[in-house]
Amino acid sequence: GSAARAGAEGLLEPLDYSVIDVSHFYPTMKSKFCVGGDVFSNVFAWNTDKYGKDGQPGPKTWADFWDVKKFPGKRAYRGGVAGSLEPALMADGVPPDQVYAVLSSKGGIERAINKIRQLKPNIAVWWTSGAQHAQLMKDGEVDMATGWNGRFDDIAKHGAKVTYSFDQGLLDYDCFAIPKGAPHKDAAMKFLAEISKAQYQASLTRYITYGPTNKDAYEGGLISDAVAKTLPSSPANAAKQIPLDIEWYEQFEKQAAALYQDMMLE
Helix, strand or coil: CHHHHHHHCCCECCCCCCCCCCCCECCCCECCCCEEEEEEEEEEEEECCCCCCCCCCCCCCHHHHHCCCCCCCCEEEECCCCCCHHHHHHHCCCCHHHHHHHHHCCCHHHHHHHHHHHHHHHEEEEECCHHHHHHHHHCCCCCEEEEEHHHHHHHHHCCCCEEECCCCCEEEEEEECCECCCCCHHHHHHHHHHHCCHHHHHHHCCCCCCECCEHHHHCCCCCCHHHHCCCCCCHHHHCCCEECCHHHHHHHHHHHHHHHHHHHHC
16 A cells, blocks of 8 residues: 555656566556565454353454454554554444445545544554564453464464454555666566566465465465465455455545544544
């Protein structure tokens, strides 16, 4: 989202897709100014020692994250607007496929922020980095937290009592871009073409549970079935989520960020 905004403000070079082959990319994971390198998911995680024990159901939806009566406890939420408004609208009953239509409508951003305002008394920490939200859950400082799936997987691998679901997740991606006026633009374009190939994207999954943007990485045995089940961009997991809308952030991020900061500082 920030790369799209930077491109719109004239800070990035348009990418040459006659050089960079994105024909096998998920269609939402490239834009005029940036090309996806890996896919992560904005999800919420919960402490398995507190929820879902003794046959009781654990939280499943964003509405559950907001339901402090059914699931009492401390929450952590992102201290920035990216990926923060969409969950609020889903918690408020907006179907996933209508989230960006509502956010783009008059009063849509305010509706999402008002929903977060309702939860604010139960938000113990506004996190600002992946390392922070993971540590909060690992230490048990909060009982639920929004965050990035790979960070939660990493602490779970090291013994943290934490889990999450891809249901209603927000499918997002890290991307590469070229600064405006770069002296070696042509070489940079060739570099992006090379690292967009399936074999390179597949290799990243050995280090963290972030998926490829190139769907060919799931073919030909490059990624095992067992690993694919853990990745946000595998077809089965991607179907449960909504893709982050880059164009929405290009148009509305600046306005939304100002309103979000006002809400946090109230």
